[in-house]
Amino acid sequence: MRTFAKGLTGLLGFFLLWEITVQAGVLPDYWVPPASEVATTFVELLGDREFLLGVIATLLAWLIALGVAVGIGVPAGLLLGSVPALQSASRALIEFLRPIPAVALIPLVMVTIGSGPDAKITLAVYAAVWPILFNTIYAFGEIDPVLLDSARATGANRRQALTWVALPHAAPFIFTGVRVAASIALIAVISVEYIAASEIGLGRYILEGGMNNGHLDQVMAGTVLAGLAGWAINSALVGSGRRLFRWADTEERATR
Amino acid sequence: MSTMLEVSGLTHQYGQGERAHVAVQDLTFTIEAGQLACIVGPSGCGKSTLLRCISGLIPATGGSVRLHGDEVSGVPDDLAVVFQDYGRSLFPWLTVAKNVEFPLRWQKVSKAERQRRAAEVLESVGLAGVGKKYPWQLSGGMQQRVSIARALVSRPALLLMDEPFASVDAQTRGELEDLTRRVQRDLGSTILLVTHDIDESVYLADRVLVLSKSPAAIVADLAIDLPTERDQIATRESEQFVSLRGEVARLLQSPQVQRTGENAPAETPAATTGTDDTTASDATAASETTAPAEATGAALSDGADTAEAADAAGSPDPTAASRS
Numbered sequence: 001m002r003t004f005a006k007g008l009t010g011l012l013g014f015f016l017l018w019e020i021t022v023q024a025g026v027l028p029d030y031w032v033p034p035a036s037e038v039a040t041t042f043v044e045l046l047g048d049r050e051f052l053l054g055v056i057a058t059l060l061a062w063l064i065a066l067g068v069a070v071g072i073g074v075p076a077g078l079l080l081g082s083v084p085a086l087q088s089a090s091r092a093l094i095e096f097l098r099p100i101p102a103v104a105l106i107p108l109v110m111v112t113i114g115s116g117p118d119a120k121i122t123l124a125v126y127a128a129v130w131p132i133l134f135n136t137i138y139a140f141g142e143i144d145p146v147l148l149d150s151a152r153a154t155g156a157n158r159r160q161a162l163t164w165v166a167l168p169h170a171a172p173f174i175f176t177g178v179r180v181a182a183s184i185a186l187i188a189v190i191s192v193e194y195i196a197a198s199e200i201g202l203g204r205y206i207l208e209g210g211m212n213n214g215h216l217d218q219v220m221a222g223t224v225l226a227g228l229a230g231w232a233i234n235s236a237l238v239g240s241g242r243r244l245f246r247w248a249d250t251e252e253r254a255t256r
Numbered sequence: 257m258s259t260m261l262e263v264s265g266l267t268h269q270y271g272q273g274e275r276a277h278v279a280v281q282d283l284t285f286t287i288e289a290g291q292l293a294c295i296v297g298p299s300g301c302g303k304s305t306l307l308r309c310i311s312g313l314i315p316a317t318g319g320s321v322r323l324h325g326d327e328v329s330g331v332p333d334d335l336a337v338v339f340q341d342y343g344r345s346l347f348p349w350l351t352v353a354k355n356v357e358f359p360l361r362w363q364k365v366s367k368a369e370r371q372r373r374a375a376e377v378l379e380s381v382g383l384a385g386v387g388k389k390y391p392w393q394l395s396g397g398m399q400q401r402v403s404i405a406r407a408l409v410s411r412p413a414l415l416l417m418d419e420p421f422a423s424v425d426a427q428t429r430g431e432l433e434d435l436t437r438r439v440q441r442d443l444g445s446t447i448l449l450v451t452h453d454i455d456e457s458v459y460l461a462d463r464v465l466v467l468s469k470s471p472a473a474i475v476a477d478l479a480i481d482l483p484t485e486r487d488q489i490a491t492r493e494s495e496q497f498v499s500l501r502g503e504v505a506r507l508l509q510s511p512q513v514q515r516t517g518e519n520a521p522a523e524t525p526a527a528t529t530g531t532d533d534t535t536a537s538d539a540t541a542a543s544e545t546t547a548p549a550e551a552t553g554a555a556l557s558d559g560a561d562t563a564e565a566a567d568a569a570g571s572p573d574p575t576a577a578s579r580s
Binding site: 144146147149150151152153154155156157160164165168169171245246247248 | 308311313331333335336337339341344345346347348349358359361362363390392403406410
C-alpha cells in the first residue's frame with residue numbers, strides 16, 4: 001500500500017508540474033491545455049455515454065486479445081520449451097517474426113481483415129503473444145532437474161510431473177510475461193484504433209478530438225485515460241502476482 | 257532376513273565411443289531388509305549415479321537391480337529418495353504439509369487419510385505443527401526433515417539417501433543422523449545412504465560398503481557392530497568407533513581405491529586427523545570439535561538461529577540460479 005501511495009505521489013506531481021508550466025505560460029495553452037481543463041473534460045467525459053462505450057469497446061478488445069495471446073503463447077511455449085527439436089526448428093521463424101512491430105502490419109490487416117474489432121484484436125494478439133511465449137519457453141528451460149527428479153522419485157509419471165511440478169514452477173515466469181503482454185496489448189489496441197480509423201474505441205475518440213475540431217482537451221483527456229488504464233492494469237497484475245507467487249519473487253527480477 | 261535390494265553387475269556409462277565415461281562398473285551387492293547400509297566413497301566416484309540407477313531415475317547401461325525380487329525399470333512404487341539439496345527438491349509453492357502429501361497423490365489414498373498421514377509423519381520427524389508453513393520459511397535442517405518426512409509418508413520398503421546431510425551445519429547434521437537411525441528402527445525400513453563422510457557412515461550404519469574411485473567398484477564390505485543405541489559423543493569416542501573409522505579411512509586411502517588417483521593430489525581423505533572430509537563447510541565443523549558437546553543438549557530448540565543462517569546463505573530460493 002505504501003508503494004502504491006508513493007507511485008501516486010509521482011503521478012500527482014506530474015499533473016501539478018503540467019498545470020504550473022501551462023499557467024505560467026512556459027507552454028502555450030492553445031498547444032497544451034492546462035491539467036485542470038483536461039481534468040474537467042475528463043470528468044465530463046465520464047458521464048458521456050458515447051465516450052464510455054468507446055472505452056468499453058477498447059477494454060473489451062484488449063481483454064479478448066490478451067486472453068487469446070495467453071491461449072496461444074502458453075501452450076506454444078510449453079510445446080517449444082519441452083521439445084528441444086521443435087524449438088530449434090522454429091527459432092529462425094520466430095526471430096524473423098518477432099521484430100516486426102504490430103503497427104507495421106496494420107496495412108496488411110486492413111486489406112485482409114478490415115478495420116473492425118477483429119483487426120485490432122488480431123494485431124494486439126500478435127504484439128502480446130511474444131513476451132508470453134518467450135517467458136513460457138524460458139520457464140521450462142530453467143526448471144531445476146533436481147525438482148523434476150524429486151517428483152519422479154515420488155512415483156509421478158512424466159505427465160504428472162509436468163502438470164504438478166513443471167507448470168507451477170513456470171507459473172510466475174509466465175505471469176510476468178502476461179503482465180508485460182497486457183501493457184503491449186493495450187498499446188496495440190489503441191494504436192490500431194486511430195491508425196486504422198476504427199468506428200468505435202478510445203483511440204478513435206482521441207483521433208476525432210484532434211482531427212475534427214481541434215479539441216485538444218478531449219485529446220488529452222483520452223490520452224490520460226489510456227495512461228491511467230495502463231497503469232491500473234499493470235498495478236493490479238503486479239499486486240496479484242505478488243500475492244500469488246510469494247514463493248518466487250520474479251516480479252522484482254522483472255523490473256531489474 | 258529377506259533380501260531387499262539385489263544389485264548385480266550394475267554398470268553405467270555416460271556417452272558413447274571414445275568419449276564415454278564409465279561412472280559405475282560391474283557393481284554387485286545385496287542389502288537385507290531392515291538394514292541401514294552406508295556407501296562411502298571418494299568425491300566424484302559415481303555414488304550419485306549408482307543411487308540414480310537403483311532408484312530407476314536413470315536406466316543403467318548394464319546389469320540389473322532387483323527390489324524385493326522385482327526387476328527395477330522406472331521408479332518403483334515402494335521406493336523413496338532423499339536428495340542432498342533440500343532447497344531444490346522441495347516444492348516452494350506448496351506448504352510443508354502438501355509437500356509431504358505429494359507422493360500420496362499418485363496412490364489411491366483419500367484426502368483425509370493423506371492429511372492424517374502427513375501430520376503423523378511430520379510429527380515423527382519432530383515437525384509437528386509446521387504443516388501450514390512453506391519450506392522456505394524453515395531453516396535448512398528443518399527443510400531436510402521435511403524431505404525425509406516426504407520420503408517416509410508412502411511407507412517405502414527402501415529409502416535411498418544421497419548425501420542427505422552434506423548441506424546442513426554440524427549440529428543439525430548430528431540431529432538428523434540420530435533422527436534417521438530412530439525412524440529406521442521405528443518403521444523397520446531399509447535405508448541405503450550414500451556419503452563421502454567416513455565418520456557419518458560408521459556412526460549411522462549397520463554396514464558400510466567402501467567404493468573405489470571412478471568407475472565405482474566395491475572394495476570392502478564391513479559390518480558395523482556398534483551398539484544399536486548410539487550417542488553423538490560417547491559413540492564417537494568409543495574405541496570400536498575409532499578403530500572402525502580408521503579401517504574405513506585406510507581402505508579409502510589404499511592404492512586399490514586410489515587406482516586412478518595417483519597423479520591427483522589433494523584428493524586424499526583426511527580421516528586420520530579426525531576430520532573426515534575435504535569440503536569447506538565441514539572443515540569449519542571440524543574446527544569446532546567441542547561444539548557438539550554443548551549442542552546435543554540444545555537439540556531442537558535452534559529453529560530461529562538456523563533459520564537466519566539459512567536465509568543468510570540464501571540457498572532456498574528456487575529461482576536464485578536464474579538471476580545470472
